[in-house]
Amino acid sequence: LNAREQRVATLLTTSSNWASSSFYAAVTAKWNGGTGADPVADIQARIAASLTPINCMVMAEHVYFAFITNSAVQKYIALKTTVKPSVGSVDAAAMSAILELPRIIVARSKKLSSAGVPSYIWGNNVPLLYVEPGVPSDGESISTAKTFRWLGGQSTPDGRVEGTFLIRTYFDPRRGARGANVTVVAHNDAEKITAGNAGGLLTGAYA
Numbered sequence: 001l002n003a004r005e006q007r008v009a010t011l012l013t014t015s016s017n018w019a020s021s022s023f024y025a026a027v028t029a030k031w032n033g034g035t036g037a038d039p040v041a042d043i044q045a046r047i048a049a050s051l052t053p054i055n056c057m058v059m060a061e062h063v064y065f066a067f068i069t070n071s072a073v074q075k076y077i078a079l080k081t082t083v084k085p086s087v088g089s090v091d092a093a094a095m096s097a098i099l100e101l102p103r104i105i106v107a108r109s110k111k112l113s114s115a116g117v118p119s120y121i122w123g124n125n126v127p128l129l130y131v132e133p134g135v136p137s138d139g140e141s142i143s144t145a146k147t148f149r150w151l152g153g154q155s156t157p158d159g160r161v162e163g164t165f166l167i168r169t170y171f172d173p174r175r176g177a178r179g180a181n182v183t184v185v186a187h188n189d190a191e192k193i194t195a196g197n198a199g200g201l202l203t204g205a206y207a
């Protein structure tokens with residue numbers, strides 16, 4: 001799952017994967033201390049630029065912490081609720097509702113560099129997405145991205161395809177004193193941006 005999330009994160013946070021520069025923008029005033037930073041305005045600008053509605057956005061955990069503690073966001077919240085939020089005091093769903101923004105997905109997964117240093121998979125960028133549930137039946141509905149899975153196709157002589165998985169079983173004489181049968185299961189899918197103008201991308205929200 002971690003490897004799949006890394007592929008999806010790379011796909012959605014790479015500017016060149018979007019239709020044009022109209023659908024991505026760099027954050028000039030960083031959310032974690034930039035003078036005049038206004039995360040809500042940054043998000044609203046991407047919503048306005050998208051050709052479709054946006055119903056969710058992804059923030060790595062550290063970016064979300066910067067978002068919720070940003071002074072401009074604090075003022076928006078206080079204006080609506082008279083209470084300034086702190087980390088952990090208001091969940092992401094409540095934040096979205098109060099600020100009238102798309103659902104916030106807080107991405108907490110991390111990866112290790114070759115030197116053993118952890119970092120968040122989604123980095124400092126914030127993709128804004130339109131996700132159409134299920135498979136569209138009207139031929140017109142679109143989503144920012146979809147996962148394509150092959151249900152059939154070729155396999156190895158010692159393997160087979162079941163559902164959306166490739167399954168291979170082989171004998172490895174090096175495993176154990178008498179060898180052992182090894183079964184390998186791999187998903188047979190590819191993640192693709194299907195509409196690079198449905199949604200948008202904020203790059204470098206965190207410095």
